[in-house]
Amino acid sequence: xxxxxxxxxxxxxxxxxxxxxxxxxxxxxxxxxxxxxxxxxxxxxxxxxxxxxxxxxxxxxxxxxxxxxxxxxxxxxxx
Amino acid sequence: xxxxxxxxxxxxxxxxxxxxxxxxxxxxxxxxxxxxxxxxxxxxxxxxxxxxxxxxxxxxxxxxxxxxxxxxxxxxxxxxxxxxxxxxxxxxxxxxxxxxxxxxxxxxxxxxxxxxxxxxxxxxxxxxxxxxxxxxxxxxxxxxxxxxxxxxxxxxxxxxxxxxxxxxxxxxxxxxxxxxxxxxxxxxxxxxxxxxxxxxxxxxxxxxxxxxxxxxxxxxxxxxxxxxxxxxxxxxxxxxxxxxxxxxxxxxxxxxxxxxxxxxxxxxxxxxxxxxxxxxxxxxxxxxxxxxxxxxxxxxxxxxxxxxxxxxxxxxxxxxxxxxxxxxxxxxxxxxxxxxxxxxxxxxxxxxxxxxxxxxxxxxxxxxxxxxxxxxxxxxxxxxxxxxxxxxxxxxxxxxxxxxxxxxxxx
Numbered sequence: 404x405x406x407x408x409x410x411x412x413x414x415x416x417x418x419x420x421x422x423x424x425x426x427x428x429x430x431x432x433x434x435x436x437x438x439x440x441x442x443x444x445x446x447x448x449x450x451x452x453x454x455x456x457x458x459x460x461x462x463x464x465x466x467x468x469x470x471x472x473x474x475x476x477x478x479x480x481x482x
Numbered sequence: 483x484x485x486x487x488x489x490x491x492x493x494x495x496x497x498x499x500x501x502x503x504x505x506x507x508x509x510x511x512x513x514x515x516x517x518x519x520x521x522x523x524x525x526x527x528x529x530x531x532x533x534x535x536x537x538x539x540x541x542x543x544x545x546x547x548x549x550x551x552x553x554x555x556x557x558x559x560x561x562x563x564x565x566x567x568x569x570x571x572x573x574x575x576x577x578x579x580x581x582x583x584x585x586x587x588x589x590x591x592x593x594x595x596x597x598x599x600x601x602x603x604x605x606x607x608x609x610x611x612x613x614x615x616x617x618x619x620x621x622x623x624x625x626x627x628x629x630x631x632x633x634x635x636x637x638x639x640x641x642x643x644x645x646x647x648x649x650x651x652x653x654x655x656x657x658x659x660x661x662x663x664x665x666x667x668x669x670x671x672x673x674x675x676x677x678x679x680x681x682x683x684x685x686x687x688x689x690x691x692x693x694x695x696x697x698x699x700x701x702x703x704x705x706x707x708x709x710x711x712x713x714x715x716x717x718x719x720x721x722x723x724x725x726x727x728x729x730x731x732x733x734x735x736x737x738x739x740x741x742x743x744x745x746x747x748x749x750x751x752x753x754x755x756x757x758x759x760x761x762x763x764x765x766x767x768x769x770x771x772x773x774x775x776x777x778x779x780x781x782x783x784x785x786x787x788x789x790x791x792x793x794x795x796x797x798x799x800x801x802x803x804x805x806x807x808x809x810x811x812x813x814x815x816x817x818x819x820x821x822x823x824x825x826x827x828x829x830x831x832x833x834x835x836x837x838x839x840x841x842x843x844x845x846x847x848x849x850x851x852x853x854x855x856x857x858x859x860x861x862x863x864x865x866x867x868x869x870x871x872x873x874x875x876x877x878x879x880x881x882x883x884x885x886x887x888x889x890x891x892x893x
Binding site (some may be wrong): 419439440443446455481 | 528546551613617
């Protein structure tokens with residue numbers, strides 16, 4: 404599953420975000436996640452892709468930005 | 483000190499005998515045990531242990547996302563409180579009375595979350611724990627979640643006093659209404675520490691019952707010569723307490739009245755109970771209620787089924803009651819629902835309220851070979867009708883020597 408697909412699926416399933424509202428441009432705050440929930444989501448991502456998101460890199464706002472960061476970290480891990 | 487009268491206008495349970503108060507009370511009066519032998523823990527380190535555990539499923543009663551931030555104890559507290567608010571008729575469109583105060587007891591908090599966070603640290607060799615860890619572990623989680631779930635804006639207090647936690651919560655909630663600080667109190671307790679790390683710690687104390695030859699369900703045997711210890715349970719219980727004025731004004735059904743609360747400390751040993759301390763709690767409670775010992779028809783004992791503890795309580799009752807001890811019925815319902823630790827006082831206070839309401843005294847199950855030293859009327863086997871029952875006590879005596887006794891009267 405791609406990072407974006409995983410994020411979208413987790414938001415819909417675990418965090419009960421309306422699937423219609425989920426898009427690459429949507430920000431996590433717009434989707435109704437508070438700061439604690441966003442960090443919780445990051446842990447879901449880290450577990451799924453076996454990566455660690457450095458705190459200083461967790462500056463994304465939109466889903467597309469989050470997905471791009473995860474992809475970059477996954478590739479860096481494989482390199 | 484006399485102040486306003488305080489009534490129980492709602493009961494809610496998540497108990498080893500289910501959630502429905504009438505069905506739960508019936509099963510307990512029939513002497514039905516909820517204790518089973520359960521496989522606990524990891525394949526490598528786990529064991530078969532006696533537990534009164536619950537197949538708990540909040541379903542759509544708690545929003546799935548909210549649940550991510552609630553330990554098991556908090557989830558149980560929320561469901562028990564929902565049940566109690568519905569029972570009291572105080573729930574409107576999912577909201578409770580916003581001016582209510584919350585008084586909750588909890589011994590350990592999010593025990594399974596604590597276990598998980600430590601195992602992450604040691605097994606995955608990382609300092610990175612989930613951000614929800616701390617708010618889920620804290621013992622005040624259940625009280626806070628109750629406020630958030632039902633829109634309660636009054637103070638939310640948590641009492642963490644081991645096995646006496648929720649009796650003290652109810653007692654202090656009672657005082658809060660009696661003394662005019664609140665009109666409605668959501669009082670109770672929750673405990674869910676049957677994760678194997680916690681169970682193993684309890685085993686180390688040396689107070690856990692061994693499986694009895696008559697079957698796992700008969701292993702908790704308070705006042706019996708063959709008693710070997712306690713069985714841990716889990717769950718939550720909530721009582722809705724209301725001032726007489728408020729309950730009367732809205733025509734609420736009153737299940738019982740709380741009329742007294744007494745507390746004391748042994749100042750003796752951490753795990754060895756003292757007759758003096760327990761006697762003081764019982765005397766303080768009766769004095770607070772302004773009732774003589776011979777007014778009491780039933781005592782829901784703390785009696786966990788340990789060889790030493792049950793004897794001390796019998797002795798304390800004898801001393802506090804004097805001649806009246808021979809006439810009072812005393813039973814330990816822990817023989818069936820196990821020891822819910824921080825939730826035990828609330829569950830047993832709820833059972834005592836039902837006993838008064840139904841005028842039916844629940845039994846001590848598995849009491850087949852009475853200990854000659856426990857020579858009071860310990861209601862062996864099955865419950866009995868008590869047409870004259872007016873007053874009941876509920877005892878909770880904790881590790882650390884903290885003692886609490888509640889006095890209830892039929893409403």
